[in-house]
Amino acid sequence: MKGSASILYAYRMLFPRTGxxxxxxxxxxxxxxxxxxxxxxxxxxxxxxxxxxxxxTSRMIGLSSSHLSVILHPDIEESQSPQNLVKLSEKMNEIDGVTKVFPEIQSIGLAAGKKIRTGAAIRAVENDIFSKNTAFSSLFEIVESVSGIKKASDIRLEEGKNAVIGKKIAESLELHAGDEFRLITTRILPSNKIVPKITKFRISAIVSSGYQELDALWVFIPLNTGFSILPLRSSQTMIGIETEDAFSIELDKISSKIENLAPAFTRVYRWDEINASQYENFSSTQIMLLFIMLLIVLVASVNISSALVMLVMERKKEIAILKSLGASPSGITFSFLITGMSTGFMGILAGIPAGLLCAVNFDLILGWIENILTFVKKAAFLVTGHDISEVSRLHILDPAFYLQNIPLSIPLGQITIIACGTLVLSLLASAIPAIKAGQEKPIESLKKI
Structure with missing residues (x-):
């Protein structure tokens, strides 16, 4: 039995002429x-x-850790003044492979509004960081601002007591653009006694990166102001290094060059070292979800096997006649294998585009589901006699831990692997029924006619 005849027979099994x-x-x-x-x-x-x-990941790298983080010891000369820190960063900017540098002091303190206080992650940065750093200008969105600031790249931390704060901390302190708040830090007296230091700031803008877990407590202040109000020994003086590609294999070489240039007791960390636990958590969660979904596809593929078993039983008469006319067992087996694989292939042609369509409209679908669940919750409250005004909108993905707007990223390579894997599963599920069809004995089948 020729291959073309096997394909034709498989086609007739899938699309018979008779009704x-x-x-x-x-x-x-x-x-x-x-x-x-x-x-x-x-x-x-x-x-x-x-x-x-x-x-x-792009927000962690661009807004927090940079591609490389150079951590300076608090006792060295470069950590004692903004001029020395900027001078060192300019030297590092001359290293081959380094594109931009961002000197910074990171510390913690207490932010106090009119009635409420909360912890704050204080970041003393250069005045033009929001326009100089591409990630800052593209990933930050303006929530509120004083007049003249339309987008993140327009923000400039003027010298003095002005600040830019995150959306979450602004909500916690009930603050708005133009309001004043106090930052409570510490200072060490000549007698080595630690006392609080209170500094007033005016909010020039409230920003959000769309990833609340990252920027919930951020307070940005000018670098010079940071040197004057932050306790340098308990703060982290650092230089963020940006390269052409955060995922490049050249990152280690650039790191070595920076270590050779940097002062003593300086440490250089890659972004994946700083965010190792969180990045691994992302990957393991994705793998777990995919494993569960693959099990569902595996179960669905088993249906092909049961369908082919029924098809073999229905086609026993045809198989017997074909064998009587000289059809080989391998040809019959091949026909049923093609039938099973074609079923899987058609499932792929329908399922993958539908999945991509749902992914493109994921925010819309998620919003519908949340609206339905919120309606059901309100109905339940109404039936039980509770006040429905107490019902807040349900969120399936908590904005405190997930991106508020999910960017679309279609992994064509991985989707191709899924399609090929589904075809292989279809082939494996078809194997046993197809082999049994090829082993059918025509004499026994014809006797039953």
Missing amino acids: KKSNARRSLTGAFLCIAISLVPLVMILTVSNGMIKGM
Whole structure:
């Protein structure tokens, strides 16, 4: 039996000329739908999680750790004044592979509004950091601002007591752009006694990166002001280094060059060393979700096997006649393998585009689901006699831990692997029924006619 004849027979099993009812064909249709439906959440989760991880990672790198972080010892000369720190950063900017440098002091303190206080992660940065740093200008969004500031790149930390704060800390302190608040830090007296230092700041802008867990407590102040009010010994003086590519294999070489130039007791860390636990958590969560979805696809592929078993039973007469006319067992087996793989392939053609369509409209779908769940919750409160005004909107993805707007990132390579894996599963599920079809004995089948 030639290959072309096997393909033609497989085609006739999938699309027969007669309108005769067939339970086996219904089962094949069901198997096709099961594979298509199982691929939709798999592709959607892969695309959404990939975009989520890329969005979070880009914010961690661009807004927090930079590509490389140079941590200076608090007792060295370069950590004692803004001029020395900027001078050292300019030297590092001349290193081959370094594109930008961002001197900074990071400390903690207490931010006090009119009635409320909360902890604050204080970042003393250069005045033009929001326009100089591409990540700051592109990833930060203006929530509130004083007149003249329309976008993040327009923000300039003027010398004096002005600050830019994160959206979450502004909500916690009930503050708005133009309001004043107090930063409570510490200072050491000549007698080595530690006393609080209170400094008033005016809010020039309230910003959000869309990733609340990262920027919830950030307070940005001018670098010179940071040197005057922050306790340098208990703060972290650092220089953020930006290169052409944070994922480049050249990052270690650039790190070595910086270590050779840097003063004694200086440490250089890559971004993936600083954010190792969080980055690993992202990857392990994605792998776990994909593993669960792959199990669903595996179960859906088993339906092909059961459908082919029914098809073999229905086609025993045809198989017997074909063998009587000289068809080989391998040719019959090949026909049923093609039928099973074609069912899986059609499931792929329907499931993957549907999954991508759902991923593109994920925010819209998520909003619908949240609206429905909120409505159900209000109805439950109404039935039980509770005040529905107490019902807040339900969030499936808490904005405190996930991106508020998920960027679209379609991993074509991984989707191709999924498609190929589904075809292989379809082939494996088809193998046993196909082999049994090829081993059918025509004499025994014809006796039953």
